[in-house]
Amino acid sequence: MAVKTHIVKGDTVMVRRGKERGKRGTVKAVFPREGVATVEGVNVVKRHTKQGTRSQNMGGAAQTGGILEKEAALPLSVLQYVCPKCNAPSRLRHQHGAQGAQRVCSRCGEPAREAAKGA
Numbered sequence: 031m032a033v034k035t036h037i038v039k040g041d042t043v044m045v046r047r048g049k050e051r052g053k054r055g056t057v058k059a060v061f062p063r064e065g066v067a068t069v070e071g072v073n074v075v076k077r078h079t080k081q082g083t084r085s086q087n088m089g090g091a092a093q094t095g096g097i098l099e100k101e102a103a104l105p106l107s108v109l110q111y112v113c114p115k116c117n118a119p120s121r122l123r124h125q126h127g128a129q130g131a132q133r134v135c136s137r138c139g140e141p142a143r144e145a146a147k148g149a
């Protein structure tokens with residue numbers, strides 16, 4: 031079941047729960063079907079790779095071996111949007127204007143940046 035969220039790629043978010051609680055980062059990718067997202071620098075997991083092995087997810091790029099750091103996905107339910115103007119965790123609401131629905135901060139009314147095209 032998809033989680034209803036206003037968070038899109040490129041948003042700044044804060045982690046509300048779990049061991050990464052309080053950390054902030056920029057959303058790298060959202061996976062609505064899974065209800066998860068990856069956040070830059072948050073929930074980083076280290077994967078040890080053997081020399082000469084090729085990662086299936088790296089487009090065939092040769093790995094030199096060593097430690098590969100990668101953000102593990104977090105449930106969208108633990109991510110809170112951070113308004114760049116308030117610089118605080120905030121809710122987003124939809125405001126319907128001439129150009130259609132727009133995401134705005136419920137605190138200050140600052141419009142959130144548009145969702146990245148082709149994300």
Ligand SMILES: [Zn+2]
Pocket residue numbers: 113114115116117120135136137138139140
């Ligand atoms: Zn705001």
